[in-house]
Amino acid sequence: MKILVLISNVPDTTTKIRFKSDNTAFDDAGVQWIINPWDELALTRAVELKETGGVSLITVANVGNASTEPTLRKALAVGADDAIRIDVEARDAFEVATQLASVAKDYDLIMAGIEASDYNGSAVGGMLAELLDIASVSSVSGINIENGQLLFNREIDGGSQVLSVTTPVVAIVQKGIAKEPRIPAMRGIMMARKKELKVTAPVSAEDRTSFVRFELPPKKAACKMVAEDNAKELVRLLHEEAKVL
Amino acid sequence: MNFDLSPEQIMIRETVREFAEREVKPVAQELDEKSEFSYELTRKIGELGLFGMNIPEKFGGQGLDTLSYIIAVEEMARVDGSQAATLAAHNSLGIGPLLDYGTEEQKLKYLPSLCTGTGLWSFGLTEPGAGSDSRGSKTTAVLDGDEWVINGSKIFITNASVDISLGCTVQAVSGEQNGNKIFTTIIVEKDTPGFRRVPMHNKMMWRASDTAELFFDDVRVPKANLLGKVGDGSHIMLHTLDGGRLSIGAMGLGLAQGAFEMALAYANERQQFGKPIAKFQINAFKLADMALKVELARNLLYKACWLKDEHRPYSKEAAMAKLYCSEVAKEVADEAVQIHGGYGLMKDYAIERFYRDQRLLQIGEGTSEIQRMVISRLIGC
Ligand SMILES: Cc1cc2nc3c(=O)[nH]c(=O)nc-3n(C[C@H](O)[C@H](O)[C@H](O)COP(=O)(O)OP(=O)(O)OC[C@H]3O[C@@H](n4cnc5c(N)ncnc54)[C@H](O)[C@@H]3O)c2cc1C
Ligand SMILES: Cc1cc2nc3c(=O)[nH]c(=O)nc-3n(C[C@H](O)[C@H](O)[C@H](O)COP(=O)(O)OP(=O)(O)OC[C@H]3O[C@@H](n4cnc5c(N)ncnc54)[C@H](O)[C@@H]3O)c2cc1C
Numbered sequence: 001m002k003i004l005v006l007i008s009n010v011p012d013t014t015t016k017i018r019f020k021s022d023n024t025a026f027d028d029a030g031v032q033w034i035i036n037p038w039d040e041l042a043l044t045r046a047v048e049l050k051e052t053g054g055v056s057l058i059t060v061a062n063v064g065n066a067s068t069e070p071t072l073r074k075a076l077a078v079g080a081d082d083a084i085r086i087d088v089e090a091r092d093a094f095e096v097a098t099q100l101a102s103v104a105k106d107y108d109l110i111m112a113g114i115e116a117s118d119y120n121g122s123a124v125g126g127m128l129a130e131l132l133d134i135a136s137v138s139s140v141s142g143i144n145i146e147n148g149q150l151l152f153n154r155e156i157d158g159g160s161q162v163l164s165v166t167t168p169v170v171a172i173v174q175k176g177i178a179k180e181p182r183i184p185a186m187r188g189i190m191m192a193r194k195k196e197l198k199v200t201a202p203v204s205a206e207d208r209t210s211f212v213r214f215e216l217p218p219k220k221a222a223c224k225m226v227a228e229d230n231a232k233e234l235v236r237l238l239h240e241e242a243k244v245l
Numbered sequence: 246m247n248f249d250l251s252p253e254q255i256m257i258r259e260t261v262r263e264f265a266e267r268e269v270k271p272v273a274q275e276l277d278e279k280s281e282f283s284y285e286l287t288r289k290i291g292e293l294g295l296f297g298m299n300i301p302e303k304f305g306g307q308g309l310d311t312l313s314y315i316i317a318v319e320e321m322a323r324v325d326g327s328q329a330a331t332l333a334a335h336n337s338l339g340i341g342p343l344l345d346y347g348t349e350e351q352k353l354k355y356l357p358s359l360c361t362g363t364g365l366w367s368f369g370l371t372e373p374g375a376g377s378d379s380r381g382s383k384t385t386a387v388l389d390g391d392e393w394v395i396n397g398s399k400i401f402i403t404n405a406s407v408d409i410s411l412g413c414t415v416q417a418v419s420g421e422q423n424g425n426k427i428f429t430t431i432i433v434e435k436d437t438p439g440f441r442r443v444p445m446h447n448k449m450m451w452r453a454s455d456t457a458e459l460f461f462d463d464v465r466v467p468k469a470n471l472l473g474k475v476g477d478g479s480h481i482m483l484h485t486l487d488g489g490r491l492s493i494g495a496m497g498l499g500l501a502q503g504a505f506e507m508a509l510a511y512a513n514e515r516q517q518f519g520k521p522i523a524k525f526q527i528n529a530f531k532l533a534d535m536a537l538k539v540e541l542a543r544n545l546l547y548k549a550c551w552l553k554d555e556h557r558p559y560s561k562e563a564a565m566a567k568l569y570c571s572e573v574a575k576e577v578a579d580e581a582v583q584i585h586g587g588y589g590l591m592k593d594y595a596i597e598r599f600y601r602d603q604r605l606l607q608i609g610e611g612t613s614e615i616q617r618m619v620i621s622r623l624i625g626c
Contacts, residue, residue: 074256183264186294186307189256 001145001167002057003046004107006100006124007075008036008090008116009068023213026118035071037181038113040078042171044178045143046111047079054145057081059107063090063099069197076192077184083195088202091210097127098205104132108167109150114139114174125172134168141176250316257313261320264293265328273325276453277598280446282407283453286328291362295321295332300344305357311488312550315495322499323506326602327453329499333492334403334454335359339366342414342430342485346473351432358411367405367413369459370482372398377615379416379482384461386417386431392465393431399459401609406442406457411435413459416478428478432470439464450601487560489610490567491553494546497570497606501542501577504599505535508581515586522584531580538573545569561623568616571606578603 011017012032020027035043046058060075061084062068072083086099104110112125129136141160142153152171154161184192226234239245250258268289276283290296298314300306314336322329343355343366358364375381384397395417399405405413412434419429433440441460448456473481509532512523522528549562578600582589589596607613 070252070255073252074259077256077260180267183267183293184256184260185292186257186260186298186309189253189260190307190309192256193253 001055001108001148001150002106003049003055003059004104004110005039005043005046005058005060005075005080006110006112006128007039007043007060007062007072008113008118008124009033009062009064009071010036010116010118013037013117017216019214019216023215024211026214033068033071035075035181036113036116036118038115038117038173038177039111040181041178042111042113042173043075043078043080044180044182045173047182048178049143049145050079052145054148059084061086061100061103063088063096063202065089072197073192074184076195076197077188078182079184079188081195083197085197085199086202087199092207093121093123094127094208095205097124097131099202100124100128101131102203103200104128108169109143110168110170111143112170112172114172125170129170132168132170134170135165136170136172137163137165138172140171140173143171143173143177250312253309254313254316257309258316258320260293261295261317262323264289265321265324269321269325269328273327273453274592274595274598277327278452278592280448280452282331282455283328284407284409287331287365287409288362290321290328290332291360294360296335296362297340297356297360298336300340300356300360304344304352305360307360310550311491311553312547315491315546315550318492318495319499319502322496323503324499325453326496326500326599326605327451329496330451330454330605331365331404333489333496334367335365337489337492338368338485339404339414341488342368342472342481343432345484346430346477346481350469351472355411355432363409364411365404365407365409365455366411367402367457368485369399369402369405369413369415371401373400377612380426380428380479382416382418382426382428384415384417386415386419386429388419388468389465391468393468393470395431395433395461395464395466397461399461401445402457402459404455405459406444407455410442410455410457414472415459415461416482419475419478427476428482429475430472430478430481431466432472433461433464433466437464437466450603450605486610487563488553490563490616491546491549493606493610494542494549494563494566494570497567497572497574497603498539498542498546500574500599500603500606501535501539501570504574504578504581504596504603505532505539507594507596507599508532508535508577508584511588512584528584531584535577535580538577542566542570542573561620564611564616564619564623567611568613568620571603572613574603574606 012034015031018027049055058080059082060080063086084103090096115122126136137152139154140152141155144151150165152163294307295317297306298309302308318333321332340359359366386393386395415431415433418426420427439462443458445456512528513521515522546566549559549566552559581596582600585596588594
């Protein structure tokens with residue numbers, strides 16, 4: 001079985017978010033980039049599956065410019081066999097899915113994260129399946145291979161579900177897919193240097209969305225301390241200032 | 246001039262930082278309090294590939310450069326001094342001499358199991374009567390037929406007494422020539438009869454790192470356990486300590502970095518007189534000085550590593566980096582406690598442990614006074 005893991009390059013989750021160009025663009029100055037956390041878990045599970053047998057190849061793919069290569073190198077260090085970068089700036093979900101469709105045809109299992117932690121679009125996985133005309137399963141929280149058969153776990157209201165799926169298929173993965181992201185070992189980091197990171201030219205693709213503006217959430221008001229024996233004041237504040245009572 | 250780290254070095258920093266934050270930080274305080282060596286963390290550090298980073302792949306290592314290794318020690322020390330000590334002592338003092346002076350057979354025999362985190366090795370130089378003055382050594386090694394017979398004792402030896410300590414490289418006096426002692430270095434495996442290892446408990450610092458006293462009572466080892474040549478002992482020791490100084494430097498730098506980060510975060514959060522204490526100029530300037538010292542320490546240490554990786558002389562820079570980084574660790578940890586006020590004196594705050602852990606760095610592997618002696622000689626005094 002060949003697995004393709006889609007890797008989105010996102011700002012570190014502790015990044016202080018700022019905007020530029022009149023609030024129409026994210027200001028990426030000084031930002032530390034990481035593998036989107038869901039994609040990191042997807043990759044971890046793919047590597048686990050390869051270690052237990054039944055997987056012949058793990059490829060990681062990203063749509064992005066050269067600045068995303070450290071992220072792909074890290075994916076190679078964690079255990080992917082090779083990487084593809086489609087050399088174009090990722091601008092919207094349809095564009096990204098169209099680009100990915102051009103390299104995703106030869107894989108049995110395609111793993112996408114449930115959302116990218118930057119724009120939270122939750123769109124690429126489903127669009128890609130549609131463009132490839134193959135099945136997709138959302139909210140996958142477990143993947144196993146039993147006797148060559150691919151099994152997905154899904155959390156549903158009040159219980160869980162096990163699905164047997166035919167390939168090729170897109171799995172849109174979420175919490176539970178792997179316990180914790182794998183940290184690359186020194187050996188992996190050294191080997192990553194020698195693995196192939198293929199850069200391919202983009203296909204023509206249209207953007208279907210564009211940003212009008214971003215807004216930061218309103219600043220949190222300073223915390224007010226009320227003495228523990230002053231319940232009256234607390235009620236007054238909740239009533240008159242916070243207006244929640 | 247190029248100050249950029251390679252992509253691999255950047256990834257190594259991120260990886261060790263993630264490991265230290267995820268695996269070490271949550272247990273560091275408890276291990277310190279219980280004065281407990283962690284076999285589990287040591288195994289995990291081995292799985293990550295941090296033991297034997299500078300050893301060629303054919304002996305089970307990673308074949309990485311000095312700077313990559315120093316970055317790993319720095320990142321570990323940013324979170325915990327004890328684990329950084331286990332890591333640095335094993336690589337620089339344990340593995341170092343075996344790699345640099347071992348025969349092919351010795352390397353094949355010992356190194357692979359020392360790269361996995363399931364076996365540690367120690368370096369036995371210091372004795373009760375021979376600290377800064379290592380030539381005061383009284384431990385003797387006498388050749389008797391096909392065996393060395395060792396008698397004497399060692400003190401303060403890191404990684405020497407836990408269950409996974411597989412052996413020790415022992416510095417001994419093997420004779421005399423023109424009134425001068427001849428120093429020879431010999432490999433002693435842990436289960437050799439007459440070799441006793443006694444853990445030294447209740448240290449002020451590095452409480453989760455193993456420190457031991459070693460006793461040799463007619464310990465017999467094969468002649469082939471000689472490391473290097475007879476009379477090479479002093480040279481092996483000096484060479485090993487040169488490398489070791491870089492890793493003590495890395496421990497100072499990492500500790501200072503960690504203490505600085507804690508102080509900065511605390512100063513921005515703690516409010517007194519209606520504003521964060523970082524807004525008071527005296528604290529802001531203190532933090533600026535801390536940042537400056539950390540930056541200087543890093544530049545000096547990395548330059549010494551670069552010299553080593555370029556196979557150029559680096560003894561002077563290594564001594565300078567050891568001295569400066571360990572003193573910066575003291576100054577930064579001290580000011581960081583000050584910024585924490587009373588909370589900085591409580592065990593619930595990691596800065597309390599950092600303040601204790603830094604104290605060894607000006608003493609171990611050559612005290613600050615000895616470093617100044619080394620530097621002054623090398624600059625022509
Ligand atoms: C202004 C702007 C600047 C951007 N700059 C960059 C940049 O510098 N570098 C960069 O890599 N991306 C950049 N992006 C792209 C962005 O990170 C997303 O890839 C893209 O917008 C799709 O986001 P989404 O929230 O719809 O994805 P979602 O649908 O939420 O993503 C779900 C899953 O799809 C997959 N996926 C998403 N995006 C990609 C991708 N680009 N390549 C491979 N798999 C993917 C992942 O598996 C992800 O978990 C930028 C986007 C914008 C709008
Ligand atoms: C936790 C820990 C781990 C250690 N691990 C190891 C290890 O793995 N292997 C190993 O071999 N050793 C190890 N050591 C020993 C360490 O290297 C010695 O403690 C150190 O070299 C100092 O020796 P000493 O303690 O005998 O102090 P002394 O040499 O007695 O020094 C006492 C004081 O006198 C000063 N002094 C001495 N000589 C001079 C001089 N000529 N001029 C000016 N001042 C001088 C010193 O600077 C110091 O301030 C360890 C020590 C500790 C505490």
